[in-house]
Amino acid sequence: MTRANLILLALIACIAALPLFGGAYTLRLGTIACMYAIMALSWNVVGGFAGYPSFATAAFFGLGAYIGGVLLARGAPLTMAIPIAGIGSFLIAALLGAALLRLRGHYFAIASLSLIEVFRELVNNATDLTGGGMGLNIPLAASAGVMADATFFFYLMWGVLLVTAAMVIAVSMSKLGFGLSCIMQNETAANMVGLNTTLYKSIAFGLSACFVGAAGGVYAAWVHYIDPSDVFDILYSVKPIVMALIGGLGSPLGVTIGAFVYLGLEEVVWRNYIQIHSGVLGVLIVLLLLFLPHGLTSLRGWRLWGRAKNV
Amino acid sequence: MLAAQILINALVLGCLYACIAIGFSLVWGVLNVINLIHGSFIVLGAYLAWSLYQGLHISPWYSLAVAAPLFFVFGYVIQRLILNRVITAPVLVTLTLTFGLDLILNNAMIYYFKADYRKLTLTPPMGSISIFDVVVPVDRLIATVAALALTGVLYLILRRLRVGRAIVAVRLDRDAAVLMGVNVNSIYAIAFGLGAALAGCAGVLMALIFPISPLTSTAYLGKAFVVCVLGGLGSVSGALAGGILLALIEGVGSTMIGPAHATTLSFVLLIVFLILRPQGLLGRKGFE
Numbered sequence: 343m344t345r346a347n348l349i350l351l352a353l354i355a356c357i358a359a360l361p362l363f364g365g366a367y368t369l370r371l372g373t374i375a376c377m378y379a380i381m382a383l384s385w386n387v388v389g390g391f392a393g394y395p396s397f398a399t400a401a402f403f404g405l406g407a408y409i410g411g412v413l414l415a416r417g418a419p420l421t422m423a424i425p426i427a428g429i430g431s432f433l434i435a436a437l438l439g440a441a442l443l444r445l446r447g448h449y450f451a452i453a454s455l456s457l458i459e460v461f462r463e464l465v466n467n468a469t470d471l472t473g474g475g476m477g478l479n480i481p482l483a484a485s486a487g488v489m490a491d492a493t494f495f496f497y498l499m500w501g502v503l504l505v506t507a508a509m510v511i512a513v514s515m516s517k518l519g520f521g522l523s524c525i526m527q528n529e530t531a532a533n534m535v536g537l538n539t540t541l542y543k544s545i546a547f548g549l550s551a552c553f554v555g556a557a558g559g560v561y562a563a564w565v566h567y568i569d570p571s572d573v574f575d576i577l578y579s580v581k582p583i584v585m586a587l588i589g590g591l592g593s594p595l596g597v598t599i600g601a602f603v604y605l606g607l608e609e610v611v612w613r614n615y616i617q618i619h620s621g622v623l624g625v626l627i628v629l630l631l632l633f634l635p636h637g638l639t640s641l642r643g644w645r646l647w648g649r650a651k652n653v
Numbered sequence: 654m655l656a657a658q659i660l661i662n663a664l665v666l667g668c669l670y671a672c673i674a675i676g677f678s679l680v681w682g683v684l685n686v687i688n689l690i691h692g693s694f695i696v697l698g699a700y701l702a703w704s705l706y707q708g709l710h711i712s713p714w715y716s717l718a719v720a721a722p723l724f725f726v727f728g729y730v731i732q733r734l735i736l737n738r739v740i741t742a743p744v745l746v747t748l749t750l751t752f753g754l755d756l757i758l759n760n761a762m763i764y765y766f767k768a769d770y771r772k773l774t775l776t777p778p779m780g781s782i783s784i785f786d787v788v789v790p791v792d793r794l795i796a797t798v799a800a801l802a803l804t805g806v807l808y809l810i811l812r813r814l815r816v817g818r819a820i821v822a823v824r825l826d827r828d829a830a831v832l833m834g835v836n837v838n839s840i841y842a843i844a845f846g847l848g849a850a851l852a853g854c855a856g857v858l859m860a861l862i863f864p865i866s867p868l869t870s871t872a873y874l875g876k877a878f879v880v881c882v883l884g885g886l887g888s889v890s891g892a893l894a895g896g897i898l899l900a901l902i903e904g905v906g907s908t909m910i911g912p913a914h915a916t917t918l919s920f921v922l923l924i925v926f927l928i929l930r931p932q933g934l935l936g937r938k939g940f941e
Contacts, residue, residue: 389745395743395744395745395748397748441928442924442927442928444928445927445928447743447744448681448685448687448744449927451687451744451745451748452687452878452882452923452927453923453924453927453928455878456875456878456920456923456924457924459875459916459920460917460920460921460924463914463916463917463920464917466913467913467914467917576752576871580749580752583745583749584749587746587749617764618760618764619760620756620759620760621756621757621759621760621761621764623753623756624752624753624754624755624756624757624758624760625753625757626753627749627750627752627753627756628735628750628753628754628757631739631746631749631750631753632735632738632739632750635739635742635746
């Protein structure tokens, strides 16, 4: 295991101590921080390792939220709903990936963006199952008070983050990770030397959807109400990319730190400029891309962490 | 009669869809950038027409003449100052950048115009004509003719003008165009300006037909995606074919399985087309 990955695990372990220090607001931020880190780490598998510009994160976040939400609303326990949300997202993504990942560059980007629209419209129209545009109410579990609930969901999201980080580290050390970086560098050549690129890409796409789906399930249980325009928001697809660009594409530690930095910026903007928050976010994105193309690592001549691969 | 009405509706709407998509297609084809601001440009054009009509009682037909140069300059400046810095970067960067720009423009519109839905209502209304039970509203018909005219103007620019031939040359082979003395940066900016101008004009026409709100920009953008992929990238005739095909599918789909599923249908078709026929119906490299 490389030093950067050890630091990543240590960082995640430190976050677990958060409930000792803060109140409900801190825990809410901590839960979102874990959620963002899950999204960024997951996106990194397909976007950073394999180099495919995927904009499908929101599609699988929403899918997981609805799988989890519908199961919970029908009375399934949390311990069943979250794993099913993750596994369901994995299977659907791997199947779709086998078809979609034959596309490259712009065409793949457009197709992955369109997945969000397709899923959103499907959920919107399946009114009997999902409540359609009215949204879905998820019953409150027997509550033990505000703080207890906040702590519970924080640790739930943190647990998903831990598993995600373990998955990403395992992928980066395995033959799969090696294969994915071959695909990123030269897919045709990788195919020529006998790498089953379709299988590798499909697994990567499935893995990148799996934990995002599980996080969606936790999110649904946490906020108790989801509606299609909320969970299938294109922003959920763009945010992980911005986080990865902040932290340095391809490095798990980098994208996790990118996620935390991004959340900090977002929270400051949200608190101070509520009316124009999306505009300020846009300005941040533009400035980041124009002046820090390799993320925070381009602030200094030397590299702060990991090996930030070229975009 | 129902079939005839669906067909006429599809033709009218299809030309408007083509007009929405043609600027997007031009930018994608020439700059190799998926331009996510396109939808907001269209909405801004619609607000321009609405403001001019409400404030100064200028008919939307004249607003077209205002919108075209204004949006051309706007697009030219955005490309020169911002987009040009990352033009050689991979799709991830350029797409995310245009998304950021779209957030800014869309938020600005929500701030100034509010998110309320507005409608440009002509007084007196232009009514509708009916031939053999097929009803067509006159304003829609004129908007369609104007959309066709705009598409024709782009075709002529690309075909007849020196700068148009240069745009086609850059699209066909960027490096060879540089060797022939074409100033690629300036061509990129002109192409982006043209795309913005077409979006602005399409917005003026949309103001006559659809409600106006910053929230509708993603719907326009989605139409542009689908039309581009169906018709094939970067050709005027492809955009027309794609627009009419999309309108036809939406019309038939709405009638057969209900209007709620029309959008799903068009996006499923988009993905199927991408996988099976990524070059589109009439796809070939380069503008004619």
